[in-house]
Each structure stands twice: as C-alpha cells, then as structure tokens.
Amino acid sequence: METDLLIIGGGPAGLHAAYVAASNGIKTIVVDESFSLGGQLRQQTQRLTNLPKQFDSQIGITLMQTLVERLTDLDVTILSKHTMIGTYKDGRIGVSNGQRTIPISAEKVIVTTGAAEEAFVFPGWTLPGVMTIGAAQIVMNREHVIPGKNAIIIGSNDFALEVGKQLIENGVSLQGVIENEDQLIGCKEETIQFLKEAGVPIYQNSYVTQASGAGEVEKVIINHNGSEKEMEIDLVCIGKGLTPILEPFEILSCDFAYEKDLGGWLPQYSTLMETSTASIYVAGNAAGITNLGAILLTAEIAAISVAESLGRQCKEEATEKRELLWQELYHLESADSKAKFHGRIKLMREFQDNVDIQLSKLFNMSVGGV
Amino acid sequence: MAKQYDVVVIGSGVVGSSIAFHLSEGGQKEILVIDKDYPLSGTSGSTQAWVWVHNKTPSWYGELSMLSAELYPFLERKIGDVEYKRTGGIAPFFNESDRESALRLAEKQAEVGIEIDVLTRDQVLEKEPALSPNIAGATFSKIDGNVNPFRLVELYIRAAKKNRVQFSFYNPVIDIKRDKGIFEITTKKEVFRAKQLVLAAGPWTKGVGKLLGVDIPVKQVRGQILVTEPLAPLIKHTIGGMRQADNGEVLIGYSKEEVGYDRRTTLDVIQDTAKMAVEYLPDLAKANIVRCFAGVRVIPNDGQPILGEIPTIDNAYVAVMHSGITLSPLVGTVMTELLIQGETSIDCDKLRLDRFSEFKSYV
Amino acid sequence: MDASTIVCKCEEINIAEIELAIKSGANTFDDIKRLTRCGMGPCQAKICTNLVRQIISESLEVPLSEIRPPRLRMPLKPTRISALVGNEVSSSVISVFSESAPQEDDENHG
Numbered sequence: 093m094e095t096d097l098l099i100i101g102g103g104p105a106g107l108h109a110a111y112v113a114a115s116n117g118i119k120t121i122v123v124d125e126s127f128s129l130g131g132q133l134r135q136q137t138q139r140l141t142n143l144p145k146q147f148d149s150q151i152g153i154t155l156m157q158t159l160v161e162r163l164t165d166l167d168v169t170i171l172s173k174h175t176m177i178g179t180y181k182d183g184r185i186g187v188s189n190g191q192r193t194i195p196i197s198a199e200k201v202i203v204t205t206g207a208a209e210e211a212f213v214f215p216g217w218t219l220p221g222v223m224t225i226g227a228a229q230i231v232m233n234r235e236h237v238i239p240g241k242n243a244i245i246i247g248s249n250d251f252a253l254e255v256g257k258q259l260i261e262n263g264v265s266l267q268g269v270i271e272n273e274d275q276l277i278g279c280k281e282e283t284i285q286f287l288k289e290a291g292v293p294i295y296q297n298s299y300v301t302q303a304s305g306a307g308e309v310e311k312v313i314i315n316h317n318g319s320e321k322e323m324e325i326d327l328v329c330i331g332k333g334l335t336p337i338l339e340p341f342e343i344l345s346c347d348f349a350y351e352k353d354l355g356g357w358l359p360q361y362s363t364l365m366e367t368s369t370a371s372i373y374v375a376g377n378a379a380g381i382t383n384l385g386a387i388l389l390t391a392e393i394a395a396i397s398v399a400e401s402l403g404r405q406c407k408e409e410a411t412e413k414r415e416l417l418w419q420e421l422y423h424l425e426s427a428d429s430k431a432k433f434h435g436r437i438k439l440m441r442e443f444q445d446n447v448d449i450q451l452s453k454l455f456n457m458s459v460g461g462v
Numbered sequence: 463m464a465k466q467y468d469v470v471v472i473g474s475g476v477v478g479s480s481i482a483f484h485l486s487e488g489g490q491k492e493i494l495v496i497d498k499d500y501p502l503s504g505t506s507g508s509t510q511a512w513v514w515v516h517n518k519t520p521s522w523y524g525e526l527s528m529l530s531a532e533l534y535p536f537l538e539r540k541i542g543d544v545e546y547k548r549t550g551g552i553a554p555f556f557n558e559s560d561r562e563s564a565l566r567l568a569e570k571q572a573e574v575g576i577e578i579d580v581l582t583r584d585q586v587l588e589k590e591p592a593l594s595p596n597i598a599g600a601t602f603s604k605i606d607g608n609v610n611p612f613r614l615v616e617l618y619i620r621a622a623k624k625n626r627v628q629f630s631f632y633n634p635v636i637d638i639k640r641d642k643g644i645f646e647i648t649t650k651k652e653v654f655r656a657k658q659l660v661l662a663a664g665p666w667t668k669g670v671g672k673l674l675g676v677d678i679p680v681k682q683v684r685g686q687i688l689v690t691e692p693l694a695p696l697i698k699h700t701i702g703g704m705r706q707a708d709n710g711e712v713l714i715g716y717s718k719e720e721v722g723y724d725r726r727t728t729l730d731v732i733q734d735t736a737k738m739a740v741e742y743l744p745d746l747a748k749a750n751i752v753r754c755f756a757g758v759r760v761i762p763n764d765g766q767p768i769l770g771e772i773p774t775i776d777n778a779y780v781a782v783m784h785s786g787i788t789l790s791p792l793v794g795t796v797m798t799e800l801l802i803q804g805e806t807s808i809d810c811d812k813l814r815l816d817r818f819s820e821f822k823s824y825v
Numbered sequence: 826m827d828a829s830t831i832v833c834k835c836e837e838i839n840i841a842e843i844e845l846a847i848k849s850g851a852n853t854f855d856d857i858k859r860l861t862r863c864g865m866g867p868c869q870a871k872i873c874t875n876l877v878r879q880i881i882s883e884s885l886e887v888p889l890s891e892i893r894p895p896r897l898r899m900p901l902k903p904t905r906i907s908a909l910v911g912n913e914v915s916s917s918v919i920s921v922f923s924e925s926a927p928q929e930d931d932e933n934h935g
Binding site for chain 3 (some may be wrong): 499500502503507517518554556560565567600601612616621629630632657686688690692702703715716717718719723727729730731732733734735736737738739740746747748750751753754755784
C-alpha cells in the first residue's frame with residue numbers, strides 16, 4: 093500500500109491528526125490494533141474538561157464518536173485490527189492483521205501509540221484480582237463486568253481516583269486508597285469530595301506489603317503509618333501512572349530522552365513534533381503523558397507540520413497556526429501541571445538548536461516567567 | 463603506576479573468556495580481561511550457539527571443529543553445566559541433484575574422521591518427523607550439537623575469577639602503546655600494562671588492531687534470528703538453520719548481511735527467514751514469533767579463523783573467528799599453549815595472520 | 826521488600842535474581858536480561874522495564890534518568906510465522922547445506 097501519511101494508533105491523537113491532515117487533502121491511513129477506534133476514550137465515562145477551544149466539554153465516549161464520524165467523508169483509510177510489527181530496510185512499515193503482513197509505503201508517519209500503565213510490585217501482585225486501574229475501567233465500561241466486590245486502589249492520581257468513583261457507582265465496595273506519599277497525588281476536588289462522601293478511607297504514608305489468596309486475591313496486608321492492617325479484598329487496582337510506549341520509535345531509530353514529568357523515557361521531538369528520524373512525527377501521550385486537551389493539540393501540531401512539509405500549507409500559515417496551538421497547549425497543560433510543560437520545553441530545547449524565533453519567545457516566557 | 467599483568471585479553475566473549483580461563487588453569491600468570499561492555503552484549507550473546515562440525519570445509523577446518531566439539535564434555539567437568547548437547551546435526555537439501563555433492567562432502571570429511579551419513583528423504587523423516595516431506599535428503603552427523611551461550615560465557619568467567627583472573631567491564635580500550643617491550647593499554651577507566659596482549663574482541667578486533675597498528679582482515683556480518691514462543695518438543699536435532707532450546711523456544715535463522723555494526727533487525731530478512739522456517743518445518747506456520755534479534759558476527763576475509771602471534775609485534779596475539787562457539791574450547795587450549803610454551807600441540811600454521819597477502823602492519 | 830517477589834511474570838524472575846546479576850557486575854537492563862532471561866518472555870519486558878530500572882537505580886545508586894530501557898525488538902507484537910511469510914525476498918537468508926558445497930566459503934551460527 094502507498095499513502096501520503098500513515099498514522100500508527102487510532103486513539104484521540106491519531107484520529108484528530110487524521111482529521112486535520114485529511115482536511116488538508118492528505119491521503120491518510122490509520123492503523124489500530126483494536127477492533128474499534130478511539131483508544132482509551134472508548135471506556136472513559138468521565139466528563140472531559142480542559143479540551144481545546146474547538147471541542148465542547150463532553151464525556152470520552154461521545155468525543156470518540158465525534159472524532160471517528162468526522163473522518164467519514166475524507167480520504168482516510170482505517171485499518172483496524174492491524175498492528176505495526178516492524179520496518180523494512182527501505183523505510184516501509186510492516187503492519188499485520190494476524191493473517192498476513194502488509195508493507196505500507198508512506199511519505200510521512202505520525203506515531204500516536206500512547207502510553208502503557210506502570211506496573212507496581214509487591215508480594216502477590218501476580219495473583220488474579222490484581223490489575224491496573226485502566227484494566228479495571230475497561231472491564232467495567234467496555235465489557236460491562238464488575239471486576240470485584242471489595243476493592244482497594246494503590247496510588248491516588250486523578251485517573252485512579254476517577255476510576256475509584258466509577259467503581260463505587262458500579263456497586264463495588266471501595267475499601268481504601270493506598271498512597272505512599274503523605275498527601276493525595278490527584279487534585280480534582282469534585283472526585284475527592286465524592287470519595288469522601290462515600291466514606292472511602294484514604295491511607296496516606298501507606299503501602300501494600302502483601303496480597304494473598306488461594307488462586308486469586310482474598311486478603312491484602314497494608315502498612316499504614318508503620319502499623320499493619322489486614323483487609324479482605326478481592327480486587328487490587330494499581331494506579332501508578334502512565335509511561336510512553338517506546339517500541340515503535342526504537343524500531344524507527346528515533347532517539348530518546350528522559351523527562352520524569354512526561355512519564356520517563358520518550359522520543360525526542362522538535363516544535364514541529366518531528367522526531368530525530370526525518371518524516372517520523374509523534375503526538376499524544378507518546379510525546380509525554382498529559383491531559384486530553386494537550387493530546388489533541390500535539391496531534392494537530394504534528395498534522396500541520398506534515399501538511400506543511402507535503403506542501404499543503406505554506407510556511408507562514410503553518411508557523412502561525414503552530415504558534416497558536418502551542419500557546420493553547422501551554423495554557424491547557426499548565427492548568428494541570430506546570431512541570432509537564434517545562435519538561436516538554438526542556439526536551440525540545442535539548443533536541444533542537446534552532447527553535448523558531450517566535451516560538452522561542454513563547455518558550456522563554458514560560459521557562460523563565462511561570 | 464599502572465598495574466602490570468602478565469597477560470591482558472581484550473574481549474570477554476566466548477573466545478576471550480575461554481582463553482583467560484584456560485590460561486588461568488596453570489595458575490602462574492596474572493591475567494586481566496577487558497571488555498568494552500558487559501559479557502554477552504556482543505556476538506556471543508546473539509547466536510544460535512550451534513556446536514557445528516560436519517559441513518565445515520575445507521576438511522582441516524572441519525577437523526578443528528571436531529576436535530573442539532570433543533573438548534566440550536571435558537570443559538563441562540571443569541566449569542560446570544553449560545547445557546552442551548550433542549544432538550546430532552541435520553543439514554537438509556531439497557533437490558535430489560544435491561545428493562552428489564553431499565556424498566562428496568561425506569567422503570572428504572571421512573578423511574579427517576568426521577562421520578557423515580547422507581540420508582534419504584525417508585531416513586530424514588524418521589529422524590525428524592516434523593521436517594517437510596518436500597526435503598530430498600540431508601547430511602547428518604552425530605558430532606554436531608549446541609550449547610547455551612549465556613551459561614558458557616558466564617561459567618568461563620566464574621571459573622576464571624576463581625583462578626584469580628581480573629575482569630574490567632564497561633571499559634573500552636582507547637589506546638595501546640608499547641614501552642620497552644611492555645604494552646600500555648589506556649582504557650576509559652584506567653591504564654593497564656601487560657607483557658603479553660591477546661586481541662579477542664570478535665568483530666571489534668578490527669578497531670582494537672588499529673590501535674596497535676595492525677590491520678586485522680575481518681568483516682562484520684549481521685545475522686538475524688527469530689525466536690518462537692515456547693513450543694512442545696518439535697525437533698530433537700540441531701538443524702542447519704534452527705534448533706529448539708530446552709525451554710521449548712525454537713531459534714530460527716541463517717542470514718548474512720554486510721552492514722557494519724548495525725544490529726537492527728529488518729522485516730525483509732524476518733519474512734524471508736519465516737519462509738525458510740515453514741519450508742523446513744511446516745508445523746512452525748502456527749507458531750508465534752515473540753522476538754527477533756541480530757548479532758554482528760565476525761568473518762575473516764577468507765572465512766577461516768585467525769589465530770596466533772601477530773607477526774610484527776612481539777608478545778601480541780590475535781584470536782578471531784566466525785565459529786567462536788564451536789571453536790571456543792580448542793582456541794582456549796591452543797592459545798594457552800602458545801602463550802605459555804610458545805608452541806601448539808596441533809598445527810596452527812594455516813591460521814596465522816600473515817597468510818593474508820594483504821596483511822598490513824604499520825609497526 | 827521480600828526478595829523472592831516476582832518482577833518478570835513471563836519468565837518468573839524475582840528481585841533476588843536481578844540483584845545477583847547486578848552484583849556480578851551487570852549495569853544495564855540488557856546485560857541483566859542475558860544473565861537472567863528477565864524480559865525475554867512473550868511480553869518482551871513491556872511490564873517489567875521500569876520495575877527492573879528501579880532496582881538498578883536503587884542497587885547502584887544511579888538516577889533513573891541514566892538507566893535506559895532494554896533494546897526493543899521486532900515484531901512489536903507476537904506474530905504467527907504464517908502471517909510473516911510473504912513475498913519479500915531478501916536473499917540474505919541462505920541454506921547451510923548449499924553453503925558447504927562450494928569449498929571456499931563455509932559458515933554457520935556457531
């Protein structure tokens with residue numbers, strides 16, 4: 093197959109990039125390993141705030157429908173149930189549907205493969221009944237199965253707390269949020285208030301010392317402020333956060349950098365969202381763990397850069413659009429975490445010597461001034 | 463003052479570690495092994511690790527391989543279980559017209575004592591029922607087998623350490639000088655001095671040789687290998703192209719590309735290797751490939767091992783060869799003889815560096 | 826934490842085994858992998874990467890920013906051999922048998 097643009101990953105970033113690119117007349121293929129598009133939006137029943145101006149506040153599932161439906165009349169080919177498995181010597185990308193492997197020759201590639209959930213180790217973590225918080229959400233909202241009766245959550249970031257709320261709404265008894273630090277990591281007041289009102293104990297300065305049971309989790313021992321507490325639990329959800337998926341970038345020979353606030357190791361990229369490998373772009377959580385607004389904006393920046401380099405947008409227009417998008421991204425992301433945006437700037441600075449003059453103004457302001 | 467050793471070996475792979483271990487058995491020498499990374503990070507850790515003899519030609523090369531294979535059971539008694547298995551080796555052919563050259567090979571190798579059976583299709587299938595019925599026949603020898611390369615290198619090093627050999631890892635050699643007959647080896651971490659110096663850095667020997675002022679005529683050749691998920695026992699023998707490990711994984715691949723030190727895998731070769739896999743073993747079609755890896759192998763320009771003194775530099779030696787796993791026990795033994803007694807028990811003249819007409823030394 | 830706690834689910838490698846590999850001098854995930862098989866299983870270190878990096882960081886007192894993830898390999902997802910067989914011809918793949926026939930060249934992966 094041949095195309096102008098190949099997008100790896102049909103989550104929010106991939107779908108939005110496809111829309112922006114195809115609207116500029118770019119022939120696009122989107123590859124996604126799942127049966128249906130949308131990525132993590134598919135199970136997100138929470139209301140999404142902090143979206144870019146062009147989107148109304150809505151829940152993940154409806155946003156997903158919007159993002160998919162917008163592609164209908166555009167030159168976008170969707171290859172669902174296809175996974176990128178590797179590359180050829182000449183730069184083509186091989187995708188497989190389990191039956192055969194198809195080489196795709198693309199002028200430009202945007203990789204939007206997102207993030208993986210971090211694992212967390214304690215004795216008994218390999219028992220059935222221990223799962224990531226994201227897996228618990230998928231079980232509830234996609235498969236409509238209640239993942240357990242009596243649950244605890246390890247970790248207290250916003251996403252973990254949000255899924256905690258959903259667990260309660262689905263009739264699960266949430267018996268505690270276990271946080272290693274001396275305060276909650278998450279900061280969404282509404283969710284925290286909900287958990288308080290539901291009477292969920294928050295164990296700070298705490299960790300799980302052991303989970304045990306015959307063939308599945310039945311009991312968990314936690315250390316709370318130095319003393320042990322035993323709990324009858326059949327569901328342990330690990331919410332330790334996300335880290336960018338690196339595999340496709342390594343196969344594409346992209347250089348990596350480490351930014352703790354963006355989730356650890358990630359591909360280096362420029363203000364165009366182009367990686368160290370020419371014509372390979374990155375967007376979404378793969379470019380640093382962030383909120384949905386920033387995910388969509390990085391996708392748009394990448395798509396505009398692709399449009400510019402394929403001659404579908406003139407330099408001036410593209411530069412101006414990117415600057416506006418970066419500014420919006422700065423506001424949306426800083427609302428959640430200033431450190432994240434600083435991490436992003438540091439990453440781009442270290443990679444790119446000649447940051448656009450206009451952009452560098454924006455960056456100077458945000459590095460020094462905020 | 464830099465620490466001085468009797469012998470410094472550069473390279474801690476299957477060749478360098480074997481030389482260090484065998485040298486240490488005598489106990490008289492102070493020995494240091496330097497590796498630019500950690501053992502198994504290079505060629506020795508990215509191999510199918512066949513101990514392969516029967517179709518090594520010319521036959522004198524086959525003979526060396528056979529002698530080395532014979533040493534493996536003794537080596538295991540000394541350093542421990544390296545999972546050496548003399549499975550027997552099968553090299554299938556698909557055209558009946560190949561039988562003649564198979565018979566010629568068997569005849570040649572018999573002269574040096576390598577026993578080869580040229581099997582009919584039915585005989586092959588009797589030995590390995592999973593092989594394709596499209597096979598016309600195969601050469602077979604009991605002498606071939608395989609080893610666990612990770613255990614091999616690990617146990618060489620452990621045994622050498624027990625004999626007080628020193629190791630310096632993650633420590634690339636930056637410069638080599640000679641001062642009044644003593645080598646001065648500058649590494650990233652420190653400077654070492656040595657009376658005798660052995661270059662055993664596999665594909666990287668080329669660069670180390672340059673530091674010493676000699677051209678080691680070797681090429682870097684990439685090989686890509688596919689690894690399946692663990693499968694129920696499928697093949698018992700080492701087959702030219704694949705083998706099944708103890709944990710059930712089948713390792714598949716036999717490819718050569720001259721791309722320098724590039725260790726990436728490519729779908730071009732992976733897909734071609736997959737094709738080869740099902741041509742040999744149709745049942746493999748259903749197996750999942752879990753990972754692929756590539757190794758940079760070293761191949762001397764004429765294909766044969768380079769072993770012995772570096773002719774223009776007193777007390778400098780080289781040991782570099784493609785079939786390092788197969789030849790490892792023999793090379794360790796022979797190099798020890800050479801470094802201690804100045805001569806070897808078997809004739810190694812054919813392996814000398816100055817056999818190359820293009821041999822260049824700047825010293 | 827209990828040193829017998831599993832870190833790599835696929836190959837059932839525990840904390841103690843990883844710490845032993847570090848003690849014997851291995852400093853990187855890849856070097857630990859070759860000594861222990863940690864991360865070599867079906868998930869290809871997707872789960873244990875950061876767990877092992879954490880152990881290296883603590884054992885060697887090196888910041889996480891200096892500990893790289895392991896080398897990541899194709900195929901990015903376990904893939905059936907039948908799905909890989911295609912029409913791509915690379916000519917780099919050779920038969921061991923046919924190689925022994927010409928006298929001047931003779932190789933294998935040993």
